[in-house]
Amino acid sequence: VSSRELDSRGGGPAQLPDVLERILDKGIVVAGDIQINLLDIELLTVKLRLLIASADKAREMGIDWWEGDAFLSRRHEPHGLDERLRRLEEAAGLPTANGDSE
């Protein structure tokens, strides 16, 4: 992985997702006479096709920080996995994640 990559595009074309996330304004056309709610018609599916193909997979892995307004708004969803792991740990006689110290 090259390190100090700073892609200022200097005349080259911008990446399409960067353009779309700016000009679409959360998917709703807000002015003008032609009123369509892009979310209703799933314009997002277009974005999704570009970007989100693996969202479900990522969510399974607990990576969901793109959700919500703030960056890194990672929720600790009651996934079941953590709970199951904790029970297994107890059964195996290991200190649980909550109770242990280094």
Next chain:
Amino acid sequence: MTVVEEPTQARTGTYLYGVVAAGRLAAGVFDGARSVDGEHAVRLVPAGDVAAIVSDVPLSEFDEDVLPARLNDLAWLEDAARAHEEVLERALGQTGVVPFRFCTIYRSEDDLLRFVVERADDLCRVLDGVEGRIELGVKGLVARDVLEGALRSHVGAEESGPAEGSGRAYLLRRREDRRLAEESMRFLADCATAATARLERAAVAASLIPVRPPERDAAETMFLNAAYLVAAGDESLAREAEALAAEYEPFGIRFELTGPWPPYNFVPRDVLQP
């Protein structure tokens, strides 16, 4: 009673790209520019203290009943979106711009002008704020395996545990993985907080954009997506991003600078709303 309608093909609406202060753009600035429909010329319509950047669009392509299907056509969307952006970038090269959202369309030029004239005060106020300024984007991207590897070596090698293959070994490994995942989340949160604070100091204003979900098979995940308003020609934000990139490179973290953009993220939404 029979109503004879014009064929749809013949009807056009007026597409609004953005608004600039009156008298700022050189004649010919839009010569040869591709419009969103690829046919009608991009032109400037004066409206008092401001001027609207517009082009006619066929309602056969841009009316409410057909637009949704068009927008789901990726090739069409890309052409139109890039045309919208490139028209605004031409203007941005010469003066401050209030960019309007994609597919802001009026049924006639008169309707469009009525809106712009009604909004003239607000538009002028925003134009004052963005004059001589551009938007830059900074994306923070992480290669999670590199970050976890770096954190693992900081934390120290794993102690020798029970025999490989035992259930206990499996659970220990699972716990170690989970701890590393939590550790890297914390690290990224700290990194994002520090980076945004430093970048903000190099900018006139800052705005956070929702982080995008990971792409399939992408080696990197986005953890920070921000936009900054800076004076055109001011390099300090770029320098700060470069410094951050150098500092965080060992942790698999990269900062990507994009732009210059029209100040999409620095126009209050109510100014664009009807």
